[in-house]
Amino acid sequence: xxxxxxxxxxxxxxxxxxxxxxxxxxxxxxxxxxxxxxxxxxxxxxxxxxxxxxxxxxxxxxxxxxxxxxxxxxxxxxxxxxxxxxxxxxxxxxxxxxxxxxxxxxxxxxxxxxxxxxxxxxxxxxxxxxxxxxxxxxxxxxxxxxxxxxxxxxxxxxxxxxxxxx
Amino acid sequence: xxxxxxxxxxxxxxxxxxxxxxxxxxxxxxxxxxxxxxxxxxxxxxxxxxxxxxxxxxxxxxxxxxxxxxxxxxxxxxxxxxxxxxxxxxxxxxxxxxxxxxxxxxxxxxxxxxxxxxxxxxxxxxxxxxxxxxxxxxxxxxxxxxxxxxxxxxxxxxxxxxxxxxxxxxxxxxxxxxxxxxxxxxxxxxxxxxxxxxxxxxxxxxxxxxxxxxxxxxxxxxxxxxxxxxxxxxxxxxxxxxxxxxxxxxxxxxxxxxxxxxxxxxxxxxxxxxxxxxxxxxxxxxxxxxxxxxx
Amino acid sequence: xxxxxxxxxxxxxxxxxxxxxxxxxxxxxxxxxxxxxxxxxxxxxxxxxxxxxxxxxxxxxxxxxxxxxxxxxxxxxxxxxxxxxxxxxxxxxxxxxxxxxxxxxxxxxxxxxxxxxxxxxxxxxxxxxxxxxxxxxxxxxxxxxxxxxxxxxxxxxxxxxxxxxxxxxxxxxxxxxxxxxxxxxxxxxxxxxxxxxxxxxxxxxxxxxxxxxxxxxxxxxxxxxxxxxxxxxxxxxxxxxxxxxxxxxxxxxxxxxxxxxxxxxxxxxxxxxxxxxxxxxxxxxxxxxxxxxxxxxxxxxxxxxxxxxxxxxxxxxxxxxxxxxxxxxxxxxxxxxxxxxxxxxxxxxxxxxxxxxxxxxxxxxxxxxxxxxxxxxxxxxxxxxxxxxxxxxxxxxxx
Numbered sequence: 001x002x003x004x005x006x007x008x009x010x011x012x013x014x015x016x017x018x019x020x021x022x023x024x025x026x027x028x029x030x031x032x033x034x035x036x037x038x039x040x041x042x043x044x045x046x047x048x049x050x051x052x053x054x055x056x057x058x059x060x061x062x063x064x065x066x067x068x069x070x071x072x073x074x075x076x077x078x079x080x081x082x083x084x085x086x087x088x089x090x091x092x093x094x095x096x097x098x099x100x101x102x103x104x105x106x107x108x109x110x111x112x113x114x115x116x117x118x119x120x121x122x123x124x125x126x127x128x129x130x131x132x133x134x135x136x137x138x139x140x141x142x143x144x145x146x147x148x149x150x151x152x153x154x155x156x157x158x159x160x161x162x163x164x165x166x
Numbered sequence: 167x168x169x170x171x172x173x174x175x176x177x178x179x180x181x182x183x184x185x186x187x188x189x190x191x192x193x194x195x196x197x198x199x200x201x202x203x204x205x206x207x208x209x210x211x212x213x214x215x216x217x218x219x220x221x222x223x224x225x226x227x228x229x230x231x232x233x234x235x236x237x238x239x240x241x242x243x244x245x246x247x248x249x250x251x252x253x254x255x256x257x258x259x260x261x262x263x264x265x266x267x268x269x270x271x272x273x274x275x276x277x278x279x280x281x282x283x284x285x286x287x288x289x290x291x292x293x294x295x296x297x298x299x300x301x302x303x304x305x306x307x308x309x310x311x312x313x314x315x316x317x318x319x320x321x322x323x324x325x326x327x328x329x330x331x332x333x334x335x336x337x338x339x340x341x342x343x344x345x346x347x348x349x350x351x352x353x354x355x356x357x358x359x360x361x362x363x364x365x366x367x368x369x370x371x372x373x374x375x376x377x378x379x380x381x382x383x384x385x386x387x388x389x390x391x392x393x394x395x396x397x398x399x400x401x402x403x404x405x406x407x408x409x410x411x412x413x414x415x416x417x418x419x420x421x422x423x424x425x426x427x428x429x430x431x432x433x434x435x436x437x438x439x440x441x442x443x444x445x446x447x448x449x450x451x452x453x454x455x456x457x458x459x460x461x
Numbered sequence: 462x463x464x465x466x467x468x469x470x471x472x473x474x475x476x477x478x479x480x481x482x483x484x485x486x487x488x489x490x491x492x493x494x495x496x497x498x499x500x501x502x503x504x505x506x507x508x509x510x511x512x513x514x515x516x517x518x519x520x521x522x523x524x525x526x527x528x529x530x531x532x533x534x535x536x537x538x539x540x541x542x543x544x545x546x547x548x549x550x551x552x553x554x555x556x557x558x559x560x561x562x563x564x565x566x567x568x569x570x571x572x573x574x575x576x577x578x579x580x581x582x583x584x585x586x587x588x589x590x591x592x593x594x595x596x597x598x599x600x601x602x603x604x605x606x607x608x609x610x611x612x613x614x615x616x617x618x619x620x621x622x623x624x625x626x627x628x629x630x631x632x633x634x635x636x637x638x639x640x641x642x643x644x645x646x647x648x649x650x651x652x653x654x655x656x657x658x659x660x661x662x663x664x665x666x667x668x669x670x671x672x673x674x675x676x677x678x679x680x681x682x683x684x685x686x687x688x689x690x691x692x693x694x695x696x697x698x699x700x701x702x703x704x705x706x707x708x709x710x711x712x713x714x715x716x717x718x719x720x721x722x723x724x725x726x727x728x729x730x731x732x733x734x735x736x737x738x739x740x741x742x743x744x745x746x747x748x749x750x751x752x753x754x755x756x757x758x759x760x761x762x763x764x765x766x767x768x769x770x771x772x773x774x775x776x777x778x779x780x781x782x783x784x785x786x787x788x789x790x791x792x793x794x795x796x797x798x799x800x801x802x803x804x805x806x807x808x809x810x811x812x813x814x815x816x817x818x819x820x821x822x823x824x825x826x827x828x829x830x831x832x833x834x835x836x837x838x839x840x841x842x843x844x845x846x847x848x849x850x851x852x853x854x855x856x857x858x859x860x
Contacts, residue, residue: 017261028381060371062460068364070364071362071364071372072366073370074370074371075358075368075369075370075371076371076381077369077375077379079378079379083448100367117350119422135457140373141371141372143405144372144396145360145361145372147373148334148360148395149303149304149393149394149397150303150305150332150333150338150360150393150394150397151334151845152202152260152261152262153262153263153781153782153783154262155365156782157364181608182608185609186563186564186575186611186612186613187563187564187574188564188566188573189573189576190566190571190572190573192571194550195691211571215573230754230765231765232566232568232756232758232760232763233754233756234754235752235754235770236752236754238767239692260780262782277571279566279573310621333488354712367631387767415478420777420780421780421785422777422778422779422780422785424750424751424752424770425752426607427607427608427609427611428605428608429604429609429611429750430606430749430750430751430752430798431747431748431749431750431770431772432749432751432770432777432778434795434799435804436704436719436803437802437803437806437807438796438806441805442607458722458723459784459791460785460787460788460790460791460794461722461785461786
């Protein structure tokens with residue numbers, strides 16, 4: 001841990017629910033990370049042993065779909081958190097991730113953070129309170145994308161009404 | 167004018183003069199933007215039956231496909247407003263029904279009926295001295311293009327100009343070439359798509375994800391939002407959460423219109439007649455109405 | 462005062478009495494000035510609005526029985542011509558016709574020409590009830606009071622001559638007094654008549670409301686109205702105000718309807734409402750229209766026709782491949798909320814004049830006054846339930 005890292009972590013609104021003590025504890029599990037454009041962070045199925053707070057740059061979440069190649073699901077930018085699979089067993093990545101641009105981030109040791117959560121429930125609750133809003137917002141956004149709102153009427157199955165042309 | 171003091175009334179928006187009868191303009195150019203969207207440039211006829219006043223950004227015309235029917239389409243560019251008349255009009259439209267398919271297919275030289283201008287404007291100049299944030303979803307970028315062009319035509323009057331664009335896929339992105347030019351002219355442009363193909367190197371995700379990282383001073387910003395109803399609601403809520411006051415968030419509503427002039431009753435949204443009290447409406451007024459199911 | 466004297470009567474001139482058998486002279490005076498007379502006549506089991514060639518076509522001796530979902534002609538015991546209410550048509554049939562051509566265009570010349578087909582007649586509307594006079598005033602505001610004036614309405618309204626007939630016999634579905642009107646004609650007419658058909662004979666007390674009205678009246682044989690006759694007429698009208706078939710609490714309706722958007726009551730109405738749109742057809746202020754573009758076989762000539770539409774139609778709110786209001790609940794809610802509530806926001810008054818036609822002509826007898834009552838009760842119940850328990854008042858014996 002370096003004091004500089006703790007400062008970098010506290011600069012992010014993401015961990016606003018943590019007290020200074022909790023932030024300092026978390027910082028012990030953190031380390032600076034950089035990625036070059038095109039560098040892969042992890043692949044689907046790999047062990048989810050860390051998560052990242054993205055400070056600058058852009059990361060693409062993807063999945064290799066047979067016949068389609070690597071399909072990008074979503075891109076994540078500065079200020080967001082990458083990686084939830086460390087929260088739930090079997091702690092394996094469900095998607096892959098690749099840096100779109102040169103990216104700087106803070107990486108956290110997932111099993112260490114998990115041990116801290118188990119040992120200190122207050123810390124664990126604060127950590128979860130940081131993650132759940134992000135998860136909820138991304139789920140909502142994904143559901144809105146599923147509605148395919150920008151589609152033309154002919155591209156979407158309509159409700160049963162008598163159409164008049166317009 | 168009456169010397170009654172210094173109270174300044176808001177500038178009157180241009181209004182149609184012979185509102186029920188179209189003036190037939192000619193198509194002078196047709197550009198295919200995406201697989202189902204075209205941009206048409208229309209010119210005033212040599213001897214117009216009556217004059218159509220100049221359109222303000224945000225206003226719409228009722229466009230007639232000869233013998234087929236009529237639809238409301240917002241202006242998507244500044245056109246040529248010399249002498250206070252609509253000498254040249256620009257409209258981007260999508261083929262979704264019989265009338266829009268006919269308009270979409272209109273070749274240079276063909277006639278298109280124009281009635282207008284109708285409705286409220288974006289009132290871009292009221293944002294002078296502030297940051298402008300424009301959020302467009304899908305075909306919603308078309309009515310917002312005139313906001314960008316108006317602001318760029320008088321760049322020093324405005325603070326930051328931020329344009330956030332959401333499109334269905336990279337192929338559905340409108341005005342892709344112009345986005346680059348706007349970046350060079352001082353607009354901060356961020357684009358995202360709902361679904362990417364392998365050639366896309368930009369952001370993938372909902373357009374609301376672009377709001378948090380955007381550089382602007384929310385307390386001194388005016389927001390202009392256009393797109394599908396639900397997208398406008400979530401976007402406006404996200405802008406409000408970022409700190410932009412709801413009365414400075416403007417949405418462009420859409421409803422069925424059979425006249426554009428306040429006579430046919432079709433375009434009601436609760437107390438609003440969208441053709442007369444809109445289409446541009448402050449989110450402080452629109453928010454509650456947009457939330458009522460089947461209103 | 463001698464009859465047929467061109468005295469240049471003014472609106473403040475005293476009322477006169479015109480015998481019923483002199484009505485043909487009124488028709489002559491109107492026809493002579495180029496008016497087409499429109500008025501009530503019996504047709505197909507109802508009293509409708511039609512162009513009348515002569516006074517003989519008026520429904521002398523015909524009355525009506527009306528109730529929710531019911532309208533029947535009945536023979537009167539007298540010869541009154543205007544002793545009826547709640548007919549299926551209103552004066553919008555004349556001023557805001559169900560079909561009108563907006564323009565015709567030629568592809569070769571590239572221009573469109575405004576206007577309806579043929580000569581446009583000037584109309585004299587004979588027999589406009591005070592509720593319908595107010596309805597015309599409301600249509601004036603909707604169709605010509607905004608930024609853009611509807612040219613079809615304007616063309617028929619300008620130069621229309623209005624002969625109001627006061628009510629002495631309100632119908633069972635009438636509630637004009639609740640909506641700020643009444644059985645007496647106060648303004649908005651060229652002539653106002655009060656019909657008396659009793660032991661004194663079949664006659665009309667007539668007064669002019671405008672110089673144009675006075676000028677026409679001067680050509681109709683009449684005699685000065687004596688005080689007793691004037692009193693008899695005004696008493697009949699005043700008493701009619703107390704015999705309305707229904708009432709409606711007209712205060713606070715915009716707020717009530719806005720607050721009721723999520724009310725469970727809409728499900729109740731929807732279980733009865735057929736969304737047939739009859740109410741919108743018979744309502745004197747319903748104005749919604751749609752347009753149809755037509756061409757000839759060559760495709761070089763096109764016309765746009767405007768036709769009546771109804772917010773109950775499924776495709777009324779069509780947008781992006783489907784309609785916004787698909788359920789019956791939402792469409793009934795739209796109609797009543799607009800008529801009694803958002804009309805105020807849009808046009809500065811209520812849209813309802815209490816003529817009761819919608820009640821009579823609804824096939825299932827939905828009563829707008831009862832629906833408002835139901836909504837008001839639900840609001841009251843909700844408000845009471847929301848109030849915190851209050852402690853009982855003390856008797857002052859404690860601190």
